[in-house]
Amino acid sequence: MGNIQTSNVQVPTHIDVPKHASNKVSRKVLPIDKSDDILAKVPKVIPQSCCYLRLKRMQRVHDYLQMEKDYVKVTSKNQKFDRTAIEDKKTINKLRGKVVGIGKILELFEDEKHAIVSMSHSKREYYIPILSFVDKSLLRINSSVLVKAGGTSKNVPVAVVGVLKDNDDQNLSAYKVTKKPKESFAEIAGLDQQIVELREAVEFPLTHPELYIQMGISSPKGVILYGPPGTGKTLLAKAIANSTNATFLRACGSDLVRKTSGEGPKQIRNLFEMAKQYSPCILFLDEIDAIGTKRFDTSCKGEKEIQRTMLELLNQLDGFDDRGEVKIVMATNKIESLDPALIRPGRIDRKIELPKPDQRSKLRIFKIHTSQMNLDKDINFEKLLSKEREMSGAEIKSICSEAGMLALRNLRKIVKMEDFETAIKNVFLKSKTEKEEIYL
Known part of the structure; x- marks a missing residue:
C-alpha cells in the first residue's frame, strides 16, 4: 500500500447542522427582584443574647474575685510588716531603757558614735556614746536628743538613745494655714474703702507687680489694721488670703512671747524665714500690741525679753525687700499703745482704720x-x-x-x-x- 497524500484533501468550509439540534446550550436563569425593599434590607443576625449576658456577668464576677484576692494578699503582707515593726519597736524600747530627759548636742565627733551633750536640768556637759539604732542623719549641732539614765543615782546620762524633731519647726508649722479661708470680700459690708486700700497694698503687688514697676513706685512693705474689737480686722485678713493664691501664715502676738531668754527673737527669725520659704506669702500678726508696746526702762526680765522680741521684729521688717513676695499685715485694737518705731513709714507704710459700721x-x-x-x-x-x-x-x-x-x-x-x-x-x-x- 502506498502513502496517502493529504495535500489533495479539501476540508469543507461549512458543516450542515441537523435540524433537530439546538443552536445554544440551554441554562436556567433565576429571576432577579430589583425592588427597593429587597435591596435596602439588611440580613438580621440574632445572637444568643442570654448566653452572652451570662458570660459577661461571669467575667465581671471573676474580676471582682481577683480584685478581692489581690487585696487580701496585700493586706496580709502589710499586717506581717506591722507586726514586725511593732516587735522591732519593742526591742528598741528595751535596749533604750529608761530615759532620764532631753539633752542638747554641743559637739558631734566625726565617727558619729560619741557626742558631748548638755542636759536641760544641769549645767554640766557629758561625753556619752550614741547607740547604733539612732538615726545618724538627724544628728546636728544643737539638736535635741533623748538620753538614757544610768549610774548609781539612776540620774546620770550614759548614752544617746533617740533624736527629737526641732520643737521650733513644730511650733512654726502650726502658724501655716493649709486650708484656704472661706471668707470673701462679698461677705463684708461697710468697709468698701478699706478693702480697696488693703488690696492695693497686699493683693495687687502679688498678682500684678509689673504695674508698680511701670509707675516707678514701690509697693507698701506692711499694713496695719486698727480699730475697736469686732470691726472685721481678722475677717479682712482672711478675705485677702482667699482672693490670692499666696500662703497664709497667721501668728498671734501672745504666741511670740517666750519665757526663756532668746527664744522670742529666735521665734521671730524662724517665722520670717518660713515666710520666705513659702513665698508668695501673707504673714498676718494679730494682736501685735502684745510685743509691740512702747519701750520703757524696767528691771523685769519678762519685759526685757518682750522688748528684745520687738527689736528683732524691727530688724526683720527692715530686712525685707519692698518688692518681695512676702507681705506683712498686722492688727491691733490700740494703735496708740504701739511703739512709734514699729509703725513708722518704711516698716508699716499703710495704716487702715476700721470704724464701727453706720x-x-x-x-x-x-x-x-x-x-x-x-x-x-x-x-x-x-x-x-x-x-x-x-x-x-x-x-x-x-x-x-x-x-x-x-x-x-x-x-x-x-x-x-x-x-x-x-x-x-x-x-x-x-x-x-x-x-x-x-x-x-
Missing part, C-alpha cells in the same frame, strides 16, 4: 448673716437698730446666731421679731447701776 452698713450686715435663715415677714431690722445704736459686725453676727438658737429652743423653723429682740438683750451686757469700788 446705719446703712448695719442693715447690709444683717442681710448678709440672715440670707440663709427662714425669717418672719414682720421682721424690721431698722426697728432693731434703733434700740442699740453702737453695734459692731461681730455683735450683729452673734445676734443672728442667738436668734436662730432661740427659734430652735421653741421648736420653730421660722425666726420671729421677738427672737431678735431677746437676742439683743442677751448679747449686749447691760451696765449695772452699782458703782465700781476699788478694794485695797
Whole structure:
C-alpha cells in the first residue's frame, strides 16, 4: 500500500447542522427582584443574647474575685510588716531603757558614735556614746536628743538613745494655714474703702507687680489694721488670703512671747524665714500690741525679753525687700499703745482704720448673716437698730446666731421679731447701776 497524500484533501468550509439540534446550550436563569425593599434590607443576625449576658456577668464576677484576692494578699503582707515593726519597736524600747530627759548636742565627733551633750536640768556637759539604732542623719549641732539614765543615782546620762524633731519647726508649722479661708470680700459690708486700700497694698503687688514697676513706685512693705474689737480686722485678713493664691501664715502676738531668754527673737527669725520659704506669702500678726508696746526702762526680765522680741521684729521688717513676695499685715485694737518705731513709714507704710459700721452698713450686715435663715415677714431690722445704736459686725453676727438658737429652743423653723429682740438683750451686757469700788 502506498502513502496517502493529504495535500489533495479539501476540508469543507461549512458543516450542515441537523435540524433537530439546538443552536445554544440551554441554562436556567433565576429571576432577579430589583425592588427597593429587597435591596435596602439588611440580613438580621440574632445572637444568643442570654448566653452572652451570662458570660459577661461571669467575667465581671471573676474580676471582682481577683480584685478581692489581690487585696487580701496585700493586706496580709502589710499586717506581717506591722507586726514586725511593732516587735522591732519593742526591742528598741528595751535596749533604750529608761530615759532620764532631753539633752542638747554641743559637739558631734566625726565617727558619729560619741557626742558631748548638755542636759536641760544641769549645767554640766557629758561625753556619752550614741547607740547604733539612732538615726545618724538627724544628728546636728544643737539638736535635741533623748538620753538614757544610768549610774548609781539612776540620774546620770550614759548614752544617746533617740533624736527629737526641732520643737521650733513644730511650733512654726502650726502658724501655716493649709486650708484656704472661706471668707470673701462679698461677705463684708461697710468697709468698701478699706478693702480697696488693703488690696492695693497686699493683693495687687502679688498678682500684678509689673504695674508698680511701670509707675516707678514701690509697693507698701506692711499694713496695719486698727480699730475697736469686732470691726472685721481678722475677717479682712482672711478675705485677702482667699482672693490670692499666696500662703497664709497667721501668728498671734501672745504666741511670740517666750519665757526663756532668746527664744522670742529666735521665734521671730524662724517665722520670717518660713515666710520666705513659702513665698508668695501673707504673714498676718494679730494682736501685735502684745510685743509691740512702747519701750520703757524696767528691771523685769519678762519685759526685757518682750522688748528684745520687738527689736528683732524691727530688724526683720527692715530686712525685707519692698518688692518681695512676702507681705506683712498686722492688727491691733490700740494703735496708740504701739511703739512709734514699729509703725513708722518704711516698716508699716499703710495704716487702715476700721470704724464701727453706720446705719446703712448695719442693715447690709444683717442681710448678709440672715440670707440663709427662714425669717418672719414682720421682721424690721431698722426697728432693731434703733434700740442699740453702737453695734459692731461681730455683735450683729452673734445676734443672728442667738436668734436662730432661740427659734430652735421653741421648736420653730421660722425666726420671729421677738427672737431678735431677746437676742439683743442677751448679747449686749447691760451696765449695772452699782458703782465700781476699788478694794485695797
